[in-house]
Amino acid sequence: MSENPNKQYDILIAGAGFAGSITALILNNLGFKVCLIEKGQHPRFAIGESSTPVADLILRDLATKYNLPWLYDFSRYGSWQQSHPEIVCGIKRGFSYYKHYPGKAFATDENHKNELLVAASSDDIQSDTNWLRADFDAFLVNKVKDYGINYFDQTEIIKAERNADWEFQIDHFNESTNIHASFFIDATGSGKLLNKILGIESSSEEFLTNSVSIFSHFNQVPKWLEMLQKENIPTDDYPYNPDNSALHQILDEGWIWMLRFKDDRLSFGFVLDDTNTFYENLPTDKIWNDLLEKYPSVNCILKDSKLATVPGKILRSERLQRKMKQCFGAGWVALPHTVGFVDPLFSSGIAHSLSGIEKVICCIRKNWGNEALLEKDFKAYENAVFGELKITDNLVAGCYKTMPYFDLFNAWSMLYFAATIAHEQRRIKLEPPGYFLNADDQEICTMVETSYTDLLKLIENKQPTEEDIKWFTGLIKERIQPYNIAGLLEPSSKNMYLHTVAKI
Template sequence: MTRLEADVAVLGAGFGGSITSLLLQRSGLRPVLIDRSRHPRFAIGESSTPIADFILKDLAARYDLPALAPLAKFGTWREQRPELVCGLKRGFSYFRHRPGEPFRVDPGHSNELLVAASFDDRRADTHWLRADVDRFFAEQVQAEGIPYFDETDVSIETVDGGWRLDGNRNGEPVGIDAAFLIDATGGAESVLRALGISSTAEGMATCSRAIYGHFEKVAVWQESLAGAGADLSDHPFPCDAAAVHHLLEEGWMWQLRFINGITSAGFVLTGEQAADAGLTAEDEWETLLRRYPSLGEQFAEARLVAPESGLVRTGRMQRRAGQSAGENWAALPNTAGFVGPMHSTGIGHTLCGIERLVPMLAEHWRKPSLGRELQRYQQTLAQELRLIDRLVWGCERTVDQFELFTAYAMLYFAAATTYEDRRLNGRLAPGAAFLCADDERFVTVVERCRIRLLELLAAGPVTAERAAAYFDFVAEAIRSFNIAGLCDRGVRNMYRYTAVPAD
């Protein structure tokens, strides 16, 4: 039997749990990492952002973990870690489709929106092939000598103010005594469930489900645009080198391209209607492709390659835990709650939470002040999830009204670029919230724009004039947070200069 003592037991060996374990050890604590599965494995939550890259780079330097630093940029990743599959992400691109019609192109890009997040490929963000990247981080944990138990399912019980974890690994009993637990299991919510803490979507505005998988032989969308006669000369970057969003009447589709020819793709379907029990996930997928001819052509030769069990179809994705920290435990952001893939917030939010939690534990370890700090951690997570919910809700609510979508999306880009600028210029307080969620002025701006949108939609059909007025309203609302030239009609939805200089 294996039995050991640890200061902190981290459950879940995705990138969040592994990075947390590495930082805890560098902080002088004794972590142990536990996972019920093994690597490599299929996972989504793949699209990085400048915020995620900044935090990863800073963590690598602050905690003397040089192996992590190359993954903060596409250029260094490809130069120093070519064995790890990634994708090039220059920004965000959006394309509005109409049912039963080929995608419409026009010189004014009225059905397109491209927003740059970097100046060139070398400094670009990345898509993470999670099977590769999560395995890499777990290997770093093992290389640092941190106890790592994969394929280990444990029971959790409280003992004398600490925790006892008992399980089995490859037929051998495993026992771990720990003073503190971190739940990095995401939707599995292993610690939360053991504590009887439930998650709910109650109070969340966003309402959507998803169907997704990894495909090969997905045609390049830029070639489809060129074939339709689109003018690509003023695109600020190749539109496929992005988090690609195809906006549909009933939701939207994401596409993330990796350098090995694999594309992560998924439909996000909005509203409360559940999937038709009489349709398989594959049936529903094919129905949607037939409904949107240009997407159907793009996937004509495509083949699902992961997961092996077939397409994944979820129920409602939104959830928020009733509690995300206690006196001797804490949940990472993706365990504390989830909103959706719009805006690619997952990696950045997780890293932001880790950056806040680990120094807190190191500084207040075994001190009475730790409980107070964990309460602050929980309150900040709640602020962040509420803001992300508001930012995603408005975009998913307007996927079929592109003029409103392009206005509301500017709220996210205002949040992201303001956070990036403040971070790079040393104007973020330690432990500051992700996307400026603790900035009351910005949160008020988002709420004003949300309420105005609700009023607009409730007043009947939205004319072009009313949509234009809403665009102007958002532009004025974000004025003091608009450092990147957002809400500029003159660029015709092609935002070339929205990247915040990082070096």
């Protein structure tokens, strides 16, 4: 891009992930003069690939409300394939979980005691998707350019100063220049930029969850369903093919995500409980190889695979949990993934980002030109994002505690499905969406918090007995009853749930 970015804009957005690009496209359609900058260059590898029914509901809403009709097609696998088969994605029919025990090949029984499959759609056409982010994010940035929005890659903010307006000193292709804008949106997906330019700190202190991730993309990974069938594991009553889902292998110390794309690429990552900072000082290769050795069926999954050309190596995260001290300030706001993150279990990131975009756009549209009102609404946005991170943390932390005991994990995870069903129902009924995961619903928050306390009592310093687990499962079943339109925890379902997004 040879054009000089040195101009006056209404809004500067930093970070051209899907969130930054969609925000730029919406604001442009609302008549704002927008500039989007990206420190890297598309196409680029990115993680965070598995969408959900809530993400898709919001995508459809944003597409309709802000006149981006082509965006609508990406909210279902069928319409995505019809409109843009060249942009790689995968079918995601639901959430699947398989429990592995150290030293043993995966085994289960006809009641699926070590499996849990929760369908989120009725067929492949209506299905959610796994987004190949390199493709999808590059497509969105091209749309940004098509709409005539000023887009500058390989561009970073060095310094920012706000008087009447913002003056950003930026490094653009290794040359220093200035951008002037009335407002700034941080969509960079981490707190680092705001820390650098405004001194806004992030911390992990408040989180119950403590996890790290090691991941990459692979080719030539056998299909999990075929592996199960080879072992004569009954799969006839599965609600969908687990390879077409967010497939999770549950270990004692964490879990694995397996997200398949239609070109047979597989996103594979370990997410490990690091409460005792066990992994902090271990080399990545050692962690990876030790886990493969410990779990024979996981080793079988990867043994003949090849690292995909991109990223071409195994990547490692720092501790995943982080939260900025504030979401907004005078003349700026940050999108949810910049504000904070908990853990990819339950694939809540994309939906959280989209629900943040929805709120931020509303605030700006309603209050542009009135800083006091804008900040009042951003305060409400901040409360929402912080509340959403808190409930996600509670739900995910309980999962890590229960991973060694699959029946308990199964019961605990139903709290997430109850919260998400409640939220989907609000949206399907066209009620005001409130907070993501209904984190503004006091009954849901209390249900999750009380259950967490009960769980800790149950497993503190001891292995839960079968009786303990039965009692806890009954307790959760009773607590989720007001939201349970999907027959969750009904013994007759044998851990196979046909469809949690109920139609009304």
